[in-house]
Amino acid sequence: MSTQVQKVIDALAEKLQRSVVIDDPQVRLLFASPHYGDEDPVRTQAMLQRDAGKAAIGYVLSQGVTTWTRAGVIPPNPELAMHARVCMPIRWRAELLGLLLVVDVDGTMTTTELALISEVGHELAALMVAEHEATLDPDLRDREAAVADLFHREPAVRRSAVRTLAAHIDMEAATHVRVLEVEVRGGAQSSPAHVVAALRRAIEIRDASVPGDLVVGVLRDRSASVLLGAHHPISSAVADRYAERLITEVRDVSAGRFDCVVGVGSEVDGLDRAWSAGRQAALACRAAGGLVDARVVNWEALGPHAILLRLPAAEMEPETLPDEMQRLLAVDRGGRLVTTLRAFLDHAGNMPATAEALHIHRTTLYYRLERITELAGLDLDDGSTRLVLHMSLRLMDAMPTLARRDRTPDLRH
Numbered sequence: 372m373s374t375q376v377q378k379v380i381d382a383l384a385e386k387l388q389r390s391v392v393i394d395d396p397q398v399r400l401l402f403a404s405p406h407y408g409d410e411d412p413v414r415t416q417a418m419l420q421r422d423a424g425k426a427a428i429g430y431v432l433s434q435g436v437t438t439w440t441r442a443g444v445i446p447p448n449p450e451l452a453m454h455a456r457v458c459m460p461i462r463w464r465a466e467l468l469g470l471l472l473v474v475d476v477d478g479t480m481t482t483t484e485l486a487l488i489s490e491v492g493h494e495l496a497a498l499m500v501a502e503h504e505a506t507l508d509p510d511l512r513d514r515e516a517a518v519a520d521l522f523h524r525e526p527a528v529r530r531s532a533v534r535t536l537a538a539h540i541d542m543e544a545a546t547h548v549r550v551l552e553v554e555v556r557g558g559a560q561s562s563p564a565h566v567v568a569a570l571r572r573a574i575e576i577r578d579a580s581v582p583g584d585l586v587v588g589v590l591r592d593r594s595a596s597v598l599l600g601a602h603h604p605i606s607s608a609v610a611d612r613y614a615e616r617l618i619t620e621v622r623d624v625s626a627g628r629f630d631c632v633v634g635v636g637s638e639v640d641g642l643d644r645a646w647s648a649g650r651q652a653a654l655a656c657r658a659a660g661g662l663v664d665a666r667v668v669n670w671e672a673l674g675p676h677a678i679l680l681r682l683p684a685a686e687m688e689p690e691t692l693p694d695e696m697q698r699l700l701a702v703d704r705g706g707r708l709v710t711t712l713r714a715f716l717d718h719a720g721n722m723p724a725t726a727e728a729l730h731i732h733r734t735t736l737y738y739r740l741e742r743i744t745e746l747a748g749l750d751l752d753d754g755s756t757r758l759v760l761h762m763s764l765r766l767m768d769a770m771p772t773l774a775r776r777d778r779t780p781d782l783r784h
Contacts, residue, residue, distance in 0.1 A: 373402075376498050380404050380471075383491050387484055390414060390474045393495070396437055396467045397568040398428040409474045413453045427451055428572070429626030436460065437467055437564030442489050444475070457485065459492035463500040467564065471495060514539045519589045521645045522596060533642050544584040545600030548645050549610050550636040552652035553617055555593040556660065558629025563592050566629065570595045573620035580616045582609040594656075596649055600642070607669050610635045614667040632659035635669040654680040662769045675765050682769075689770060695749055695756060696763035702746040709764075711739040715751070716761045 376393070384391040384404030391404040392414070400417045417423040430453070434445050442459040457480055459471040471492050473480075513535060520532035553573070555566050567590055574588035574597055585600030597617070599605055614633035621631045634656025636648035651670040654677065659668040662676055670677065692700075703709050711729065718724040726733045743749055750756050
């Protein structure tokens with residue numbers, strides 16, 4: 372069947388006297404005609420390396436080609452030295468099978484030629500869907516479904532997934548397991564296919580930065596769970612570096628349309644514990660870029676935030692703060708007293724360390740703490756009161772409307 376597809380695009384290229392390729396929905400080269408003197412660096416790289424490069428892939432996907440229903444033009448990109456291309460999505464019953472791309476250096480493609488490209492696109496759809504269905508590997512489908520089931524809420528489903536995977540992989544390669552949760556942020560106008568393509572490419576690339584013997588991913592519309600398995604322990608530092616690489620890959624393919632954050636779960640023993648690591652990774656991911664000002668957040672470094680993240684997001688409203696904090700907020704419009712309280716509690720009541728952190732004289736610190744007691748009626752010598760206030764401050768960090776409001780005022784007065 373591949374021979375038939377190749378013959379069709381070779382015939383099209385000869386008739387048009389233009390270079391032609393078929394890419395998959397992730398813009399990875401499947402078939403290519405001979406050159407017709409119109410090749411550019413992007414095509415040359417794709418032909419030689421079977422990969423057009425992250426920048427070119429991102430640019431093509433950023434045009435929304437995966438949502439097109441008929442032939443259209445991808446404009447030239449001078450920065451990439453990339454010529455314009457006519458792109459015809461190859462679809463079968465709405466499913467995108469690939470992209471038929473024809474180089475159009477000077478924009479001289481005629482209406483008749485466009486009609487021919489569309490006609491060939493429909494012919495290719497029938498050929499490619501037949502090949503696709505004939506080559507589907509039932510074992511591969513079973514393995515992918517089992518990996519997804521590792522994160523199912525039902526223990527029985529997870530146990531069944533482990534048994535299924537035992538027939539497909541070396542279980543010793545999953546002696547040590549970490550899970551990373553990747554979530555795309557922004558890019559609401561980007562096509563789902565563009566987002567999925569970026570996630571898939573990031574996960575599938577194998578190089579020295581991949582810290583495991585086993586790497587499998589579960590892709591969703593705007594997120595993915597990545598499972599790393601190894602014969603040896605995977606340190607937090609190594610997992611965090613891999614998370615940074617995932618972010619870099621997604622950014623490159625996004626062509627500036629979207630970004631992402633990553634949560635890293637703690638290491639667990641074996642695939643039967645992957646669900647626990649996945650829950651941790653998902654919660655850490657939720658904290659990234661908000662509660663924690665970082666694009667990679669490791670569960671092991673979350674501290675008290677790990678407890679707060681288990682609260683339903685809908686419950687994390689200013690009105691749900693404890694009464695003690697409500698009273699302080701009511702009398703501290705500028706946020707200076709809250710800032711002082713945070714530093715005081717973060718330094719375990721150590722007055723010299725607190726004064727130094729706030730860059731104020733110790734006398735000023737005593738005055739502010741007395742004002743907290745007088746205005747809000749709070750006894751800072753009481754251990755329970757301190758605990759309630761400290762947890763309230765952590766909870767405020769998780770609330771967009773209150774997060775870091777105490778960092779705004781000038782602390783030196």
